[in-house]
Amino acid sequence: MTSFLQFNNLSLAFSGKKIIAGLSGRFISGKLNLVVGRAGSGKSSLLLAIAGFHKECQGEILDDQGRFTAAGNISLAFQNPESLFFNPTVGDEIEFALRMRALPENEITDRSRDWLAKWGLPPEVYYSKHPLELSGGEKRRVALAACSVFLPRVIMLDEPLAGLDFKGQRSLADMLAVIASDHVVIVVTHEPEIFLTDDTNILLLSEANGTWFSGSEFLRRSLEHEDFYPLPAWYRQAVGPFIKHAALPAVNASSVADFLQKVR
Amino acid sequence: MLTGYQPGTGLLYRLNPLVKGFSALVLILFFSLNRFGAMQMSGALAGVLLIALISRLPVVDIILSIKRIAFLLLIVALVQGFRGNGFEWLFAAEGIVRILGVFLVAGFYLATSPQAELMHFWEVVFRPLKFFRLPARELALVMVIAVRFLPVMLSEIDRIRMAQIARGAKIGTGGWLSSAASLMPLMIPTISQALIRAEELAEAMEARGYRVSAERTRYHQFGFALQDVFAAVGAAGVFIATVLSFF
Numbered sequence: 001m002t003s004f005l006q007f008n009n010l011s012l013a014f015s016g017k018k019i020i021a022g023l024s025g026r027f028i029s030g031k032l033n034l035v036v037g038r039a040g041s042g043k044s045s046l047l048l049a050i051a052g053f054h055k056e057c058q059g060e061i062l063d064d065q066g067r068f069t070a071a072g073n074i075s076l077a078f079q080n081p082e083s084l085f086f087n088p089t090v091g092d093e094i095e096f097a098l099r100m101r102a103l104p105e106n107e108i109t110d111r112s113r114d115w116l117a118k119w120g121l122p123p124e125v126y127y128s129k130h131p132l133e134l135s136g137g138e139k140r141r142v143a144l145a146a147c148s149v150f151l152p153r154v155i156m157l158d159e160p161l162a163g164l165d166f167k168g169q170r171s172l173a174d175m176l177a178v179i180a181s182d183h184v185v186i187v188v189t190h191e192p193e194i195f196l197t198d199d200t201n202i203l204l205l206s207e208a209n210g211t212w213f214s215g216s217e218f219l220r221r222s223l224e225h226e227d228f229y230p231l232p233a234w235y236r237q238a239v240g241p242f243i244k245h246a247a248l249p250a251v252n253a254s255s256v257a258d259f260l261q262k263v264r
Numbered sequence: 265m266l267t268g269y270q271p272g273t274g275l276l277y278r279l280n281p282l283v284k285g286f287s288a289l290v291l292i293l294f295f296s297l298n299r300f301g302a303m304q305m306s307g308a309l310a311g312v313l314l315i316a317l318i319s320r321l322p323v324v325d326i327i328l329s330i331k332r333i334a335f336l337l338l339i340v341a342l343v344q345g346f347r348g349n350g351f352e353w354l355f356a357a358e359g360i361v362r363i364l365g366v367f368l369v370a371g372f373y374l375a376t377s378p379q380a381e382l383m384h385f386w387e388v389v390f391r392p393l394k395f396f397r398l399p400a401r402e403l404a405l406v407m408v409i410a411v412r413f414l415p416v417m418l419s420e421i422d423r424i425r426m427a428q429i430a431r432g433a434k435i436g437t438g439g440w441l442s443s444a445a446s447l448m449p450l451m452i453p454t455i456s457q458a459l460i461r462a463e464e465l466a467e468a469m470e471a472r473g474y475r476v477s478a479e480r481t482r483y484h485q486f487g488f489a490l491q492d493v494f495a496a497v498g499a500a501g502v503f504i505a506t507v508l509s510f511f
Contacts, residue, residue: 053426076430084431086424086453097431152432 002063002073002153004028005050005184010059011047019045023059023133025203032180032195035188036203036229043188044079046205047156051076063153075150079158081143082132090116090134090142091127097150112149119145120171136163142171154184160213161191169194192218193231193251219248268415269378274319275491276376283492285385287499288373294502295365299509302358307501309365316372326371330364337363374411380484382408402476409465417458425454 005027007171012020019042027033035043048054050061052070061068075097078084085091094112103111119141126134131142140163148155157176161169173194176185187195192202200215213221222229223236223243231251238256239248242263250261274282291312316323330337337360344359345351377385386404393400428450433472 051430053429071429072432072434073434074430076367078427078430084427086427086457088456096428097433100428100431100433147431179292 001031001049001182002184004063005068005154005186006060006062008060008062010049010057012042012049012054012058012191013056014045016056018208020205020210021208025210025212027184027186027203029180029182029184031199031200031201032176032197033184033186033203034192034195035186035203035205036190036192039190041205042208043205044158047076047158047188049157049188050074050154070154072152072158073148073152075152076156077143077147077158077160079162081139081163084143084146084196085131085139088130089127090121090129090131091123093131093142093146095144101150111117115149117141120168121145124217137165137168140164141168146177151179151183154186155179156186156188158188159190160187161189161194192229193235197250198247215250216246216248219251223248267283267496268375268412270321270375272320274321274376276315276319276321276372277404278489278491279376279495280486280492281377281381281384281485281487282299282388283488283499284373284381285389287495288369290420290503290506291369292366294506295362295369298506302354302361305358305361305365309361309368312365312368312372313334313459316368319372321372321375326375330367331356333363333367352430379408379412381486382411384484384486385484399476401480413458413461416461417454420461421450421454424450 002084007023007025007098009022010020011018019040023046037043045054045056049057050068050070051074074128085093087096091109091112094116095108098108098111116123116126121138121141126138126142131139134142140160144157144160147157160172164172175185176195179185189195192200196215196219198214198216198219200218202213202215202218204211204213204218218229219231220243222231223240226236235251235256240259242248242259245259245263249255279287294308298305313323316326338362340359341356345353345356347355358389374382383404386407387401390398390400390403393403
């Protein structure tokens with residue numbers, strides 16, 4: 001098991017131009033790790049660097065056992081789900097990672113079908129379909145299922161919410177919260193509020209620098225400075241008066257209602 | 265390998281496509297067949313690199329990309345090295361220079377020739393086939409598409425490799441043998457993706473009105489200039505030198 005992924009002075013460049021300079025800090029298991037920042041701030045490049053795909057990379061990436069080895073230990077769901085597909089059926093896509101681990105044939109099929117069903121895609125309907133025939137949201141679910149079925153030590157998702165309806169987004173957040181309890185789960189997103197709880201670990205990338213926040217710190221900063229991160233108006237109105245409170249609620253109605261009951 | 269067009273305005277870009285195409289063919293013939301030694305061929309290779317530098321091509325990047333064919337160079341060096349009695353470094357070097365010459369000339373030609381120029385050249389090359397009632401233009405088009413699809417295929421292989429590693433595959437983490445074996449799972453998806461792309465391309469061409477054997481006019485007109493005369497004379501010189509090397 002990997003309990004953390006540590007960066008020591010990590011710098012990334014793209015065609016010679018620095019996009020992240022001297023990043024230090026760590027992603028941890030037990031909490032969901034979010035990477036946020038404007039477009040072009042280096043969020044996706046950071047995931048590619050962890051996966052070993054980004055070559056203009058200096059500094060160290062360590063885990064519990066020393067220098068981190070990506071091969072066989074990571075999964076990365078790309079921003080565009082289509083770029084992950086190379087098999088003729090959804091079933092083959094899901095089974096690929098298990099097959100690479102030489103699991104028994106019946107276990108591969110059973111696990112793959114169960115896992116696909118967990119992502120809201122009934123295997124009797126989807127298992128034999130071509131991945132490119134699916135709708136945008138279905139492609140996204142297949143890509144996420146294919147990337148997480150073997151539960152590697154580090155699971156990375158780049159913009160996983162795109163194309164998912166609200167129910168799908170909610171169930172993704174719930175599944176990731178469970179997986180994150182004993183895996184390092186890193187999510188790059190422009191919509192952090194659906195994942196945010198007071199103990200979420202957040203890395204904000206801006207102008208080549210990285211700043212680490214807890215969920216509460218991020219929410220507090222967003223309430224203090226509207227242009228830091230635009231929280232929904234109803235949340236600002238409801239929680240704004242209690243900005244000094246140690247643990248701020250997640251950005252959903254039930255958490256805010258519970259919070260208000262407690263503090264009033 | 266450099267297989268895509270790199271926009272530019274240097275010397276090689278300004279050559280007439282026929283002169284450039286035939287010069288490239290002559291140079292490829294030279295590096296493939298001549299009976300000169302490694303030293304003379306290295307001199308010719310330096311000349312090719314100099315012309316590429318003058319044409320402001322990214323020579324350093326191209327030289328670095330040679331590592332993609334390092335395995336091929338190693339095998340050629342081994343086979344050529346044992347050509348005589350025991351292993352001879354000079355023979356090995358000769359084999360490497362031949363492969364590098366072909367690789368770089370083809371790369372520079374493709375990097376400095378847009379689609380229209382490639383089409384024009386291959387149409388002229390295939391024109392004699394019309395006497396045998398063969399579709400010369402279509403054959404030229406097939407040739408150009410095949411060449412232009414090489415970078416697409418390479419990026420497709422890279423994409424599938426990344427998609428497999430992104431799902432926990434351990435590709436290229438072992439030695440030479442395991443790296444070669446790990447290429448096998450890439451083959452079937454790459455071929456199937458290539459067929460899908462070919463079908464998409466055919467549909468896209470038909471959707472834009474392309475019809476086989478239809479009469480066509482030419483939008484690009486290519487003239488001859490002084491540099492074309494020099495290039496043609498140089499290519500003729502190389503051709504004669506290649507033939508003379510056999511005697």
